[in-house]
Amino acid sequence: MNNRPHAVRKRVILALATLPFFGVVAAFGIAPDTTIEQMESSTVVETVMPPEIQATDSGVFDFWREERISRGDTLPGLLTRMDVDADDIQGVMAAARQNSALGRLASGRTVLARVTSGGSLMLLRYMASDDTLISVERVGDGFRVAEQAIQPEMRPIMRSGTIQGSLFGATDAADVPDRIASAMAEAFSGEIDFHRDLRRGDQFSVVYEAFYVDGRLVRTGRLLAAEFINQGKTHQAIYFQDPQGREGYYTADGQSLKRAFLKSPMPFDRVSSGFTTRRFHPVLQTWRSHKGIDYAAPTGTPVRAVADGAVTFVGTQGGYGNLVVLNHQRPYSTAYAHLSRFGSGIRNGARVSQGQIIGYVGCTGLCTGPHLHYEFRVNGEQRDPLAMKLPTSLPLDARYRALFAEQAQPMVTRLELLRGTNLARMD
């Protein structure tokens, strides 16, 4: 122990102060860093509700009322709880007859209303979905119901963490939603085989879109940037959509992360990850022992083509059981064995694209428990794909390099910042 961690953290916090729109939590899988947590809670929460409408009635006072919708609640019931008088309830119900969302209120959401001291309803707002606002306004003696699409406020969120037992354990600890964790694994699927390469002490950082309405998270959006330090090697992924709408992940210097070959035929998500917090090695046997890679996974887990190609074998073959063999660009082919069943459309000669499901994990043939036996072949001979120099990716279209660099720089800065918070804690 020395004073260095403290000094490092101070610098990090100063840097964070220059990024006021980023809610930052650095999660370390051990204990939250309270200093950083306080940064998060002090982030300004803006309301996206439209500007207030001035009350026009003659009531002496009017109030904001907000009621949370419980299961079985009806609009008249809610209005009664908000002290709206019977005439107005009737009027609102008449106007709301054409609006189906007001007829079936979603429990868990809230209804916000402006009600006078005399029980007159001035307006009512209800978020029927994440991007739909229904408003009821007083118009003369009656009410007008309007439905409008609204744009919830987007705030990029930054999180980081350290792998203790599993990727999803670490992302849980960092409060990162599953779909963002999966998107990260997907972005790095040409670089890292998360089933085999993950190690305790690996670190990740993510920047992703989060949408807020009224200060509440309503959904997450795209993964904007990610960094994964795997066995000491740093990988980065920066999201970029070019002006023609093509999107993808790139390294900071503009190399596409899309590879001709995926590192693993097994998608990496919570279900298929094969990890519990204690068990850390899902691989049953090493490549050397039997010229293939085994992935333990529950029966029925989808298996995907690692590259574009054509089916050259589909059927049963001795100890392999149900087997699919794909031919890719010469001289490469891949084989997938012990499948419980084949993917739809997988027949001899069929074209497959990278990531397409070619079958499902099983235990057919010579097999002691459900797993995928995967072979990477060069000129028909099994080779260890980890030892291969495989075709690499294309760089970004030259026309968009400047635009990419402009957008990537702030992301790279944020990733560096997150790495800094992690290191401060790890010291």
Ligand SMILES: [Zn+2]
């Ligand atoms: Zn095997």
